[in-house]
Amino acid sequence: MGDEWEEETTTTTSSTSFFSSQSNGDSKKDFWNSDGDSGRGKHAAVKYNVHTQLPISGVGRGGRGRGGRRGGFKSFNDGDENANTDEDGGWNKTGGDRGGFRGRGGRGRGRGFGRTENGDFNDDNDGGSENGFRGGGRGGRGGRGGRGGFSSGGERGGRGGFGGGGYRGNDEETFSSEGGEKKDDSGEGEKPRVTYIPPSLPEDEDTIFSHYESGINFDKYDDIIVEVSGTNPPQAILTFEEAGLCESLKKNVSKSGYVKPTPVQKHGIPIISAGRDLMACAQTGSGKTAAFLLPILQQLMADGVAASQFSELQEPEAIVVAPTRELINQIYLEARKFAYGTCVRPVVVYGGVSTGYQIRDLCRGCNILCGTPGRLLDVINRGKVGLTKLRYFVLDEADRMLDMGFEPDMRRLDRQTLMFSATYPEDIQKLAADFLKTDYLFLAVGIVGGACTDVHRSLDREQRERELALAHFRSGKCPVLVATSVAARGLDIPDVQHVVNFDLPNNIDEYVHRIGRTGRCGNVGRAVSFFDPDNDGQLARSLISILSKAQQEVPSWLEEKAFSGPGSAGPAVRGFGATDSRKGTQTTSFQNNGSSQPAAQSAAEEEDWG
Numbered sequence: 001m002g003d004e005w006e007e008e009t010t011t012t013t014s015s016t017s018f019f020s021s022q023s024n025g026d027s028k029k030d031f032w033n034s035d036g037d038s039g040r041g042k043h044a045a046v047k048y049n050v051h052t053q054l055p056i057s058g059v060g061r062g063g064r065g066r067g068g069r070r071g072g073f074k075s076f077n078d079g080d081e082n083a084n085t086d087e088d089g090g091w092n093k094t095g096g097d098r099g100g101f102r103g104r105g106g107r108g109r110g111r112g113f114g115r116t117e118n119g120d121f122n123d124d125n126d127g128g129s130e131n132g133f134r135g136g137g138r139g140g141r142g143g144r145g146g147r148g149g150f151s152s153g154g155e156r157g158g159r160g161g162f163g164g165g166g167y168r169g170n171d172e173e174t175f176s177s178e179g180g181e182k183k184d185d186s187g188e189g190e191k192p193r194v195t196y197i198p199p200s201l202p203e204d205e206d207t208i209f210s211h212y213e214s215g216i217n218f219d220k221y222d223d224i225i226v227e228v229s230g231t232n233p234p235q236a237i238l239t240f241e242e243a244g245l246c247e248s249l250k251k252n253v254s255k256s257g258y259v260k261p262t263p264v265q266k267h268g269i270p271i272i273s274a275g276r277d278l279m280a281c282a283q284t285g286s287g288k289t290a291a292f293l294l295p296i297l298q299q300l301m302a303d304g305v306a307a308s309q310f311s312e313l314q315e316p317e318a319i320v321v322a323p324t325r326e327l328i329n330q331i332y333l334e335a336r337k338f339a340y341g342t343c344v345r346p347v348v349v350y351g352g353v354s355t356g357y358q359i360r361d362l363c364r365g366c367n368i369l370c371g372t373p374g375r376l377l378d379v380i381n382r383g384k385v386g387l388t389k390l391r392y393f394v395l396d397e398a399d400r401m402l403d404m405g406f407e408p409d410m411r412r413l414d415r416q417t418l419m420f421s422a423t424y425p426e427d428i429q430k431l432a433a434d435f436l437k438t439d440y441l442f443l444a445v446g447i448v449g450g451a452c453t454d455v456h457r458s459l460d461r462e463q464r465e466r467e468l469a470l471a472h473f474r475s476g477k478c479p480v481l482v483a484t485s486v487a488a489r490g491l492d493i494p495d496v497q498h499v500v501n502f503d504l505p506n507n508i509d510e511y512v513h514r515i516g517r518t519g520r521c522g523n524v525g526r527a528v529s530f531f532d533p534d535n536d537g538q539l540a541r542s543l544i545s546i547l548s549k550a551q552q553e554v555p556s557w558l559e560e561k562a563f564s565g566p567g568s569a570g571p572a573v574r575g576f577g578a579t580d581s582r583k584g585t586q587t588t589s590f591q592n593n594g595s596s597q598p599a600a601q602s603a604a605e606e607e608d609w610g
């Protein structure tokens with residue numbers, strides 16, 4: 001997933017799994033069932049928390065994930081000899097010179113996902129990836145890495161649960177001016193094509209403005225310490241009335257259930273309205289999205305932005321970039337909500353969805369373009385989006401998207417840059433500052449990088465609780481068991497039907513043990529694993545070996561990861577179980593004859609519950 005099923009940056013190398021007794025193969029059903037005490041009869045899941053090494057009953061939602069590695073934004077403009085060719089079905093990429101983002105162009109031969117010369121995966125169509133901006137590729141073997149210059153960066157896997165990224169290696173589509181015909185210019189066979197078209201969005205007002213009520217701690221926001229650093233910051237507003245919003249926006253704010261602004265809105269809105277660049281850091285869930293959308297919309301309305309209309313080339317006034325597909329879609333929905341009833345038209349583009357579909361939508365008019373990096377650069381490089389009218393460039397989750405060099409052409413554009421995040425490591429701040437005007441303002445709401453105090457956190461389980469959790473799982477009282485690898489081995493619990501490796505383990509033995517909690521005693525089972533190319537690459541070869549020996553389907557992207565490019569090295573492929581490491585030892589094979597078998601010696605030691 002290079003794309004926070006994003007994810008949070010997980011630095012852990014390990015692994016979380018859970019077992020589920022659901023027989024319908026619907027892992028999500030179990031995954032998001034945080035109520036582990038449903039009283040259903042069958043046993044379900046064990047999730048391993050790698051940090052604590054403890055099993056936890058019930059599965060809590062991991063929250064929105066974030067992209068794993070940071071992307072880049074560099075080197076788009078040194079196109080190679082393949083740039084602006086018509087290789088992909090006659091499409092002439094005229095966008096190269098249009099206000100920056102010129103793509104390198106070169107397409108490699110690819111199948112499935114693109115791989116850049118950096119050895120990164122591109123998981124977006126045509127080589128883009130959500131996290132990208134890292135320049136990339138001459139498209140080495142993995143295909144269209146060069147296009148748009150995005151290496152996959154990061155939104156791979158990661159912790160946090162329903163993280164965005166999600167590696168989707170096969171999402172390739174060629175969009176051509178001749179109708180989006182699929183074409184594989186490598187001659188190596190057909191590329192899987194992204195044909196997914198998301199369901200149409202509801203147009204009724206009730207749905208557009210549906211929202212949940214603000215929580216009991218909303219008023220506590222008023223006590224949060226706010227710091228604004230930089231010269232001449234404008235006065236904060238205290239109410240939405242002071243924000244100077246036009247009638248339509250006021251109405252939309254009110255229909256959204258917003259009564260008073262949050263601190264990041266109180267300070268951020270006037271800063272943006274004053275035309276200042278901004279680096280804003282505010283805790284999760286504190287309303288950063290509206291903090292940038294409202295003043296942008298207001299300004300566009302005040303300046304009488306041209307109503308969007310059909311054109312093959314769209315010139316948006318604002319671009320919002322976020323590292324994950326899910327997040328950018330959410331931002332788009334917010335933009336659509338606040339722009340309701342106005343002439344401002346937001347559009348969203350992100351990987352994993354038919355490019356042709358998104359381009360058709362784009363061509364209908366676009367004032368605010370929301371996108372993940374890969375797809376965004378893709379549409380720019382296809383000449384569908386020009387940057388000459390660009391006035392606002394917003395980076396949400398900015399700390400994920402800045403450890404990269406930024407394209408010089410982009411820097412030259414006269415635009416207002418707004419960066420938002422809940423965390424800002426110091427080194428990232430330095431990078432970010434380099435991309436902002438020198439008089440930018442830094443807005444810190446609450447403790448910079450601090451986690452939201454409204455989230456009750458607990459790390460640790462006593463033995464008594466562990467045993468109770470296991471007992472509940474065993475008895476079927478709790479259908480899902482979440483645990484660390486400590487529960488990988490040995491547990492023999494009837495009716496476990498599903499094992500989910502939320503994070504894959506470090507070694508293949510552990511994998512074998514974990515999935516062995518299901519499919520026992522002649523029963524069938526199911527194991528679903530989330531593979532993070534950044535963290536799990538070393539497991540790829542052994543996984544392939546294990547899968548093929550068990551006559552399971554081996555995804556082509558896994559083969560690609562295992563056998564090509566940097567990072568593909570992994571442990572030598574060996575057979576299931578173990579082979580005798582002593583040279584020259586005579587080996588006897590036993591086959592289904594019921595006779596004794598040599599015990600498989602695992603490389604890893606047994607885990608201890610202690």
Ligand SMILES: Nc1ncnc2c1ncn2[C@@H]1O[C@H](COP(=O)(O)OP(=O)(O)OP(=O)(O)O)[C@@H](O)[C@H]1O
Binds near residue numbers: 282283284288290
């Ligand atoms: N002034 C407000 N009054 C009531 N609700 C608000 C207000 N501002 C934002 N919200 C709501 O609060 C929720 C969180 O807002 P938002 O997603 O913008 O947070 P965020 O700071 O971007 O969080 P994260 O850092 O996790 O991305 C949303 O449902 C949003 O509609």
